[in-house]
Amino acid sequence: MGKLANGKLPFELSEIEISVNARGTVVKIPLGDNEQLYGFGLQIGSFNQRGLRKKPVVNDNPLNDLGYTHAPSTFYVSTKGYGILINTSRYTTFYCGTTNELRDDSSKPTKSFGAANSVEDLYQNRKSASGNVVADIPGAKGIEIFIFEGPDLLTVLKRYNLFSGGGALPPMWALGVKYRVKADFNQSQAGAVADYFRKNHIPCDVIGLEPKWQTTAYSCSYVWNTQYFPSPNKFIDTMYRKGFKVNLWEHAFVNAASPLYHQLKSRAGNYLVWNGLVPDFADPVARNLFADYHKKTFVEHGIYGFKMDECDNSNLSFGSATWSFPEHSEFPSGIDGEQMHQVFGLLYQKSIYGIFKDMNKRTLLDVRSSNAFASSYPAAIYSDIYGHKDYIEMIGNSGFSGLIWSPEVRESNSVSDLMRRSQTAVLSAQTLYNSWYLQHPPWLQIDKEKNNRGELMDNAKTVEDDVRKLLNFRMSLIPYLYNAFSEYYLEGTPPFRALVVDYPDDKEVYNIADEYMIGQDLLAAPLTEKAEERSVYLPKGNWYDFNNNKKYEGGKSYKVKVGYTDLPLFVKEGTILPLAKPLEYITPQSRFEITCNLYGSQLRKTTLFEDDGTTFNYQNGNYGILSLAYTNGKGMINRTDKKRKSLYNIKNWNQIQ
């Protein structure tokens, strides 16, 4: 840790122009010729944002990379080592070097335009060499801007995440596998799924229930449907004893059948969604009423998390649906629908997270929307778009904006698709199989209709074996991931981040959206359906293929084959990689048998984080760091908190090469 280095802006603060008129506020920020820009929240479909116009508006649907996203952060970072956050919940358009102003010296004729003999000729992107980023914020009567200095891109992100409260540290069990059961499964069906996992030794830590657990769901009652779950608390306890945490689906639109309804009616927006109230989450009293009910009804009875759905105004991208409140809605707190849309998911998280914080009980929530300054909220964003390539690229993009992204697996087009998606899930912040419309786990039948008819694949058990191998790898990686998340909290370093964060001086990585770093030492390069091999660019230094230990010289691209039960993963030379003997699930009593793989000879010190894994006591310094070093053929272990019973038993040092 220690103090972050001082940064320096590549321009003077006075060069930022802010103008306010009747329409709103416009901000112009200098932009150098060679700067590359990233961020704007969990962007889908675009990565390097220079030359684009981005309008980060909360939504599920990216729509031609307009900027629509589950997490519409008005925050971008530059390879020149600074970040800019426009602090607004108004829809803001960023012109990232795409505009040219009329000036006194604009009169030089431009070159004759060619014949445009093809559509391609005409449609080619004519990026201007504009000298600024322009942010247009209609409706804003002035604006607050946060500037995060580097000196480098990673330090900018650290500053941003630390300023946001430090990155979220999920409970250790949340780094295991989450499985969501079919929406209409009842208590015994959900229990049977859990038993199937244990019987077949498929790792799983969390079972998620979908809408039918409630008496009404669109909108929500937040009341157990006892026809389906006759004894919910018994169910939760039984599951817990088998090593499962139970997570409940919901959204925030409150049905009149809900005990919450009458309390919230005067603290809600003036439009209904699915006939349900929209709680005014900008009002702390409304947030507290919502939280208090959830605490007493669910969390105190052993519920360990919620899936907070439908908070992303997903109908904004469609003319036909009515899935949220209009933008002109009015809320008692004084904000309008547009503003509420942008912050609704964030405030929803604040409400629910508050329960767990109060109870000193960590969780990892699922949520459909977030925004700026959310780094400390333990909530993984998920999405319906389900494009695997997009899902991969969102991992890198999530790291620019203090977000946790969960590329969930549902049905697949082919076994290849399933395995490639599973590899990505295993190499992401949360490993989630979402079977909300599948009778059986997707690895038993990839096809949705057949799956629901119970027609399992002939090779179902072989595919299950293959998926189990990947999930076991996930469980092996937990100590390493947990350490990466601890550094997110302690230092602000995003555990998952694009290559450009670590290698801002390497022009080759400026547009690489489909590779990313996991922690300090691992580089992931997932494959999508049908690909047997892919091109992987490895930055400077040497790298090892995780699967076969083949060594590669960095600064080059390689065609690499990756099998279905292999991992599209590369290890930096000099890494001590601690891998655990896989557990099927994590409890407070879990201890890890560790093998340290040693890649190369000049080995860097590595660390593992030790705490109770489930409370916020680490925020009061109640944790230890286990250091691993290896010199002169000898492994060395050092622990800062020797009184603590260690989570890790370092069994082997395994020299690679």
Next chain:
Amino acid sequence: MGKLANGKLPFELSEIEISVNARGTVVKIPLGDNEQLYGFGLQIGSFNQRGLRKKPVVNDNPLNDLGYTHAPSTFYVSTKGYGILINTSRYTTFYCGTTNELRDDSSKPTKSFGAANSVEDLYQNRKSASGNVVADIPGAKGIEIFIFEGPDLLTVLKRYNLFSGGGALPPMWALGVKYRVKADFNQSQAGAVADYFRKNHIPCDVIGLEPKWQTTAYSCSYVWNTQYFPSPNKFIDTMYRKGFKVNLWEHAFVNAASPLYHQLKSRAGNYLVWNGLVPDFADPVARNLFADYHKKTFVEHGIYGFKMDECDNSNLSFGSATWSFPEHSEFPSGIDGEQMHQVFGLLYQKSIYGIFKDMNKRTLLDVRSSNAFASSYPAAIYSDIYGHKDYIEMIGNSGFSGLIWSPEVRESNSVSDLMRRSQTAVLSAQTLYNSWYLQHPPWLQIDKEKNNRGELMDNAKTVEDDVRKLLNFRMSLIPYLYNAFSEYYLEGTPPFRALVVDYPDDKEVYNIADEYMIGQDLLAAPLTEKAEERSVYLPKGNWYDFNNNKKYEGGKSYKVKVGYTDLPLFVKEGTILPLAKPLEYITPQSRFEITCNLYGSQLRKTTLFEDDGTTFNYQNGNYGILSLAYTNGKGMINRTDKKRKSLYNIKNWNQIQ
């Protein structure tokens, strides 16, 4: 003509609620349970707008039927016989019965949501039974609303079009065929195309030149490129003598190489597009400078029209392009970029149309954007989206908003596609083949690459014969179409309109987007690629298949086969349909030999419009009406202006059946 019937609103004016707050203005207009809503400009992808949220924003790209359109009119009409126009150039969102407000009596629990076992279950459109249309206009500090009364839907449209100045009456030649040549064709190549048409007796009235005729095109110089067109005025004259009008492509962004640049620099927006000025068309002086230059340089030298491209902010739908000015642009007239986007095409039309009006010379322009109150502007909208189904549906939609729509033909996927598109082009307001990136006419080679390599289809001449048949039919229909357009001017009746306009009490037509009326008596039901037959709903009354005179009883749907050289066209029983012997092109000297097809026995009177076909003198009453009646086995012709030499020679009365 005569006075329109009085209408009556189905609600009290006082029931319209207007509220203004810091964010903008919200208007709520009552909506009955059984009302259907149409309009919002040239909508693409949606037709009956009830249950949808529409945001008519100027754009080429419909994006999931959000409401983006080339003509973002904030005008809708109801089957209950009224129309509402919110008079604003601010982006406005209409919630067409999709919102539910929280009220004191909102507390009844809604039914339990089912299991949602499928995505389909969950995603089904849950239309609310809302009692209003809500218009949200951020940034508007109050609003003007126009209400057009019926009593019926057609009368609403008549009132709207008459209020807008009466529908445009194109010159008669503009109802012929327009052909645009390849963008890089020079003077002799363009001339050769024209000669090819005459030599092969392919009807054509207009030859359009694409960007390369100018010295610079993106942005525009508006100066002939004499390398390509060494003697433009000679070219124009030669073409005219051969019966062709020349139309010039351009857009409104003024290159520094243009003689217009220095005059317009102080009357332009503060952002450049393709390094060109954006003229402040809200400033009459800027419009006049632009028009005056065009008049002296082009129109006075015989140019008969312009294709006014790129005025629809087409990059709004993409994060990647830089094809227009930002929304926060400022114009000297005081309007901003958002407002300018919405009206840019309309004001561009106003500028260019003014030249022709002043010179008492009619034209039909091509334009990429329009807006409300444009009925009197003779400009056909065209689009890049090129989806044939969309193109067909836009014909019906155009009639709700006083617009002329031109579903142009370019390359095709198959000969079937070409023929089906040609049928639609022939049955639309303007028949346009746009070969801006094709070396040869598309009927000689449908495939773009092969076309440009000169690899013509083996059956090119057969396909040309088939296309010629369709184009000849178009030429036969001109007297009928011209009359329909005269009624657009005189009575406000849209010449092309959806069935619901004529049959507002027939619930079966509420959602029929792909059939439309042409004039009083014809119903078109175009087919798309691969379809050999389609389902056609025919409203009450009897109908005749135009191709084989088969009679159908209305109020039912039929599967109908339509050949490639047939017309997907039905004639109402009782119609006297005047069809001309096809000409290859129209001049002031053109006279038509007419055969009147008589469908059934109780024949309605029909009319033909007679004027000089090229000037605005008809607006001073300088026209005649030729009436056709048929009773007791005898045709009767009556003319209101017997001194005028008739345009029509009624040769035959041809009893069908």
